[in-house]
Amino acid sequence: MKPEHTPTHVKAPHGAKDTEITWGDGVRCVYPNTLLRGYCPCAHCQGHGGTIAFVPGGNSELRDLEPVGHYALKLVWGDGHETGIYTFEYLRSLADKPEVRTVRPGAT
Numbered sequence: 493m494k495p496e497h498t499p500t501h502v503k504a505p506h507g508a509k510d511t512e513i514t515w516g517d518g519v520r521c522v523y524p525n526t527l528l529r530g531y532c533p534c535a536h537c538q539g540h541g542g543t544i545a546f547v548p549g550g551n552s553e554l555r556d557l558e559p560v561g562h563y564a565l566k567l568v569w570g571d572g573h574e575t576g577i578y579t580f581e582y583l584r585s586l587a588d589k590p591e592v593r594t595v596r597p598g599a600t
């Protein structure tokens with residue numbers, strides 16, 4: 493597993509509007525929960541095939557976050573939706589979205 497695809501710290505306090513992940517290469521990403529919900533990668537949200545698209549309108553209260561093996565996180569939302577398995581590689585790729593605040597090591 494590459495350092496940039498290995499979270500060293502995940503911060504998702506209850507009631508917060510963002511989830512913060514620090515990666516093995518020192519980059520810290522702050523993801524709005526609305527973005528994570530909209531980009532839920534499950535087949536129910538995204539349909540089958542095609543590219544991942546933002547799906548608006550889902551409940552974006554993050555209720556729980558569970559590790560899946562050593563490669564992904566399962567996000568459980570306030571409406572009980574929990575079929576989204578977010579691989580670390582996928583989460584890191586979402587850092588390219590303009591809504592995600594990314595802090596690189598050494599940046600002031």
Ligand SMILES: [Zn+2]
Nearest residue numbers: 532534537576
């Ligand atoms: Zn979904």
